[in-house]
Amino acid sequence: MAIKTLGTRLLKRLRDNLLNKRNWLSFLAGLSLVLAYAPFSLWWLMLIVLPLFLNSINGADVKTATKQGFIFALGWFGSGISWVHVSIDQFGGLPLFFSLLLMVLLCCYLALYPALACYLSTRFAPKKKFSLWLLPPCWLISEYLRANLLTGFPWLSIGYSQIDGPLSSFAPLIGEIGISTLLLVISIAVINTVYNHYRKTHILLVIAVFTFAYLLTSVAWVTPINKTITAALVQGNVEQSMKWQPEKEWPIQLKYLDHSRENYDADIIVWPESAVTALEPAAQDFLSMADRSATLNDSAIITGILDYKYQSKTYFNSLIVIGKKESSDDTGHYRYNHSNRYYKNHLLPIGEFVPFGDILRKIAPIFNLQYSSFTRGDYIQPNLVAKGVHLLPLICFEIAFPEQLAANFTDQTDILLTVSNDSWFGDSHGPHQHLDIARMRALEFGRPLLRATNNGVTAIIDHRGNIQATLPQFTEAVLKADLELVQGKTFYSQYWQFIHWLLPIILLILFFCLYPMLNKKT
Incomplete structure (x- = not known):
């Protein structure tokens, strides 16, 4: 009753x-x-x-x-x-x-x-x-x-x-x-x-x-230094359902390399998050080839890739630099475990780590996605260096956390860099909101920003937060533009x-x- x-x-x-x-x-x-x-x-x-x-x-x-x-x-x-x-x-x-x-x-x-x-x-x-x-x-x-x-x-x-x-x-x-x-x-x-x-x-x-x-x-919070660099962002437009199929590994990787070869007049070429669809220890032949190719053409490539440490059995979502590190150096610098890399710190729940995983992974496939057991990188890491340019890297979701960006922002930081794979979200407004968050970071910190994605929205943003160039979504293309470098700091970047x-x-x-x-x- x-x-x-x-x-x-x-x-x-x-x-x-x-x-x-x-x-x-x-x-x-x-x-x-x-x-x-x-x-x-x-x-x-x-x-x-x-x-x-x-x-x-x-x-x-x-x-x-x-x-x-x-x-x-x-x-x-x-x-x-x-x-x-x-x-x-x-x-x-x-x-x-x-x-x-x-x-x-x-x-x-x-x-x-x-x-x-x-x-x-x-x-x-x-x-x-x-x-x-x-x-x-x-x-x-x-x-x-x-x-x-x-x-x-x-x-x-x-x-x-x-x-x-x-x-x-x-x-x-x-x-x-x-x-x-x-x-x-x-x-x-x-x-x-x-x-x-x-x-x-x-x-x-x-x-x-x-x-x-x-x-x-x-x-004018920051001032130009009369130096420009040419950046090329490769948007591979790889279907998420095909991305990790073993037979697609080499075709996908060669796609990115072929687009890069056509744009070696750029100082820096950026591939999106996990563009190389093989674990880094297993991709040494390809990475060495790309390193030699970029170095020979006086260019640098920054790519997303997954790293696996055999001894600790841990995965990392990472960015690495291959090709030119300093403009005055004409030798390749890539080797496995080299220091010119970034490991993602702020992992996405469910997608990159699963809280209470022992329980939830048994309930539904969403809790057991491939590579959903990543390890965090350090909160503070050195900027990447590509052809003498210092880039502050953030992967996907991390761009929404200004505190993390501020903690890694230095006097040497020339460019903000964010890579993503927004193909998880289809033709929705999520990727567009993601782009505007990146624009806000560029404006707050007074630095140009490169945003390389798998299927959009790939964009080059100036230090005022304005979109300088962009690519249509769901197209395979390369976005190339000159980027003006600046110096100085905004009030917010110093006293956030x-x-x-x-x-x-x-x-x-x-x-x-x-x-x-x-x-x-x-």
Whole structure:
């Protein structure tokens, strides 16, 4: 009887939630945010949707604010990372019901963080009512947790939506995290101006932010050094289903080498993640041949390859340099285990390592993908050197972690390099979002960036975060362009730790000190 009563109550609560108009409005508001990101790039939409949602929960109690924050984020991530389902559905080996269930669980997990921000903004606010001005520091705290807990998943941070908007000029100063903060501040000021009577303080704040953004466009954070290099990025467009078939090993590798031979006038040639489809110890003949060929033609090749250490029985997702290391040296430098290499540190859950693998690998093929037991490389590693150019490498997902890039950024770093194999995500918006994340890193750190992928989006990006050249997706081609090198450091690249740690603390202090003034009608 008790179980029946409990079931009836749960069904009634579910029905009430499904019929609740406020829940649907929050969900649809979050759902629409996907349009603010690539490939749609309607950056201004964030400045409309975010204020509308925050105004809907302004003054709400703890339960309501937390619940609506969760529902809003469920729509936000449900549409924004729907590309994850492509890999689960096509390569996971799960029935549709279970693949959709995994996606729902992932979105529910990610939605906990914005819900936490809404909870904190209410729980510690005066009168236990949702406070708009307490949200920015609480949001930054929740986003820090999202980027770090359980290896972290900082995808779709709201600042990335502004890479093509006027607020992007703040990136070299305060980074994407600072842009996210400004979006919240602007949204709050708009709410207090439009919905809570006219307030001179708030409208002046919005005007000041955009005026400062305009002035920052004229700031030269770095300066050209009157040196250019020619880069060629090879997009092999290899089908994921064919990539690791033994009979395709040599044809795939020769494809990359043939494209490179046609472009040896380039200083640096880049192949994408795991372009060489043989383990490095077993690919010595091919790598030696490519090394001699590149060196003879005064060029260097950087390629993704998987390494296997027989003694420790460990796999690494790596990048290696073959051919010219220094422009003045005319001999090949590649040898197995040479130091001019990079081992991926930030591994992708499920794809590159499986938590509780002994249990999960027995459940479904998605937990037992080929080469899903990688070992982490060191967090800090030397830059790669190719023909005298220093490149800071990041593989795939790592480009979403500015802290890792900053930890490896040196005075000698000339170029940022990221390689990926986004064929896991098909014709979805995932690769386009990935590209915009890379653009934000280039702008934050004031360095040109090379992005080589298997099937797109392959791109060459200048130090201002602008796409200099790109290739169409799902084509086999080579992207070649001259890249201007620069020197100097942006404010963010030097003081990112203070920005990441002090920004939420400063906002909290300002909230409690200025709260009466910020809410004063003028």
